[in-house]
Amino acid sequence: MEKTEIKTYLVSTLKLFFMVVLAGIVVLAAFIAGVAFQRQRTPVAVTRAPIVFPTPPTITTEEDVPGFNVFWEAWNIVESEFYSDIPDQRERVYGAIRGMVSTYGDEHTAFIDPTRASVLQEDASGAFEGIGAAVRLDELGRLVIAEPFPGRPAAEAGLLRGDVVLEVDGQPLRGLSLYESVALIRGPAGSTVVLTILREGEPEPFKVEVVRARIEIEVVQAEMLEGNVGYVSLSEFSSGASEKLARAIRDLQKQGATSLILDLRNNPGGFLSESVAVASLFLEGGVVVREEGKDPSYKQVYEARGAHVATDIPMVVLINRGSASASEIVAGALKDHGRATIIGEQSFGKGTVQLPHTLSDGSQLRVTIAQWFTPNGNLIQGEGIIPDVVVEMTQEDALEGRDPQLDRAVSFLQGSTQ
Template sequence: MLRQILDILDKEFYGGLPDQTTLSYGAIRGLLTTLDDPYTTFIEPDIAAIWNQDATGQFEGIGATVQLREDGYLEIVRPLPGQPAETVGIKAGDIVLSVDGVSIVGMGLYEAIGLIRGPAGTEVTLEIGRQGEQEPFMVTVRRARIEMPTVDSRMLENNIGYIQLTEFDDTATERVSSALQALLDQGASGLVFDLRDNPGGFLNQAIMVGDLFLDEGIVAIERDSSGGEQSFPSRTGDLGETIPLVVLVNGGSASASEIVAGAIQDRSRAVLIGELTLGKGSVQLPHNLSDGSQLRVTVARWYTPNNNSIHGEGLTPDIEVTIPEDTPEGEDPQLQRAIQYLTEGE
């Protein structure tokens, strides 16, 4: 039928038709929109090349986490601290309507992000819709190289250790384990594990990082499109199984972060402090196509050990703490609440 339609258009359409590649890409996108899944998406070759940078732990763009809402709008979940998006005043909850004059409303998630990203030093103009503003407005952002140090660790007051994991790359478990051992050697008697603004990463790393803090049991359950189910276990005998623990999460905590935090919460290993997480509990399998484009297909969903769905729901912290917009620079109410909990036990 598609071939028949193309033949009719070729013979009868009044006006010039786009080239075959453009027509094919448009047909593919139209097909995928019927699936009602923003994470199953087609990515053109130049944008696919940009996404492949993620494996390196750094990328070039504006420095913000985003999500595609059910109504087709791209929403800023959180601008990353100190990065260009925050510098120009972009806020959590802002809606990106267009990029350099191209509407992204209804566009696939990865394609929209690919338009926002670009070489460091170049500028991109975003049309922003903001609650409370009557009209959309334009913001020009100078892109930068966004380097995400995988692990940051230090000792805080009262012998409380702190580890921030920014991404589940292929070194995550090794780095978290090394940081934890160093803090224990310094006499840490409690630990804050910070997964805020961590967008996720590799499944095997999520399972192994979770295992560091959990004794024998289940970390996560995967159910695929054919009805198959697989449980991912943790084993007894790891470094972080007994140290008093708090996990920090927020709206930028997604995917692998939610797997780890959900397991820790379900198994009553620690409390979660912060804000509702993003709610990305699906698994995408990338297919590299012959022309350099890529098709990402949702093949499975994640569930917590207590069989709770993450997807579209997110994780609700045991103790909810927001960070008001007028919070003085350098203050972190969520971290302070975690320290209070570990120090006072409530």
């Protein structure tokens, strides 16, 4: 890659980054990949009022970007004076873009190189192969296990909530985006990935071998529990999820359910439209979620609509640190409307919308364009949903097959004072 090509690529990337136009569409980007990766899906069309945005700035040359000449000064000095092997020019360009994007301070606004972008794109085909855990970046930019899902490879290998992943197969994650780190962890079912883990209370980092697996979970599972309590779990907000959930609830009601538990634990999210439809099953009307963009004129309100199948039955919603995005929209809406009691642990806190751009060389740029608020105006991003009744589920509980959160939900609905 010649210097002129490097300039062109950097400038075109900056131009694209600064010229993101919302154009009235909603795109849900995944917050985790094969680590229980929420599949990137083609967005379902959502009707909304026309929105007019100001004309974005046009950036055509590096001279239009203040300080860009300093970049080339630094580039030339390092290239001419560095004592050892110089990295490939393309890798240095990618490093520069990553550095630029990181200054925005948003873990979900990220640059992904072509190789890792192609790995993440495989999720659009419906393949789930990874270690089965929700992950996030902490305030230091480190990859942290937010929630190892019970019965999945991460939990089976002994990974714990709060573990920091320093390396994947010997490759440091420092400087990589959330998506790029996830792409390294992903891989074919049956293959082994070696994670270098930093754990609180341990004097030194240590390695953990995890055998990847295909993660297949039924979208909806339902059963009757003691005391005529209907239980239904929703694993993702994929297309048609609300219809499947509605059928399951009707079946439970036919079986005599007089109260209901909706389990959204470890549900990473999905379609915005499905989250609105799911919340609408339990609400006769009112706001489900508010969406706001950078421009003050960009405000969208989504209200309950469509079928309402269980608007007055006593209800509990279960959430944990693996409940994210669309799960938090539903939990937040039902909490704010006083429709359900939320039991469990504080949710993940993924409340932003990303617009992905495929660049000319196959790399990808994901830009956060909006954020979500609950009906009462509470920010979801970074805050999550706080349960009405906090019940922790420990590693020991999971290993012993205990579920204190579900037990508390059942006792609550049965009127127990425990």
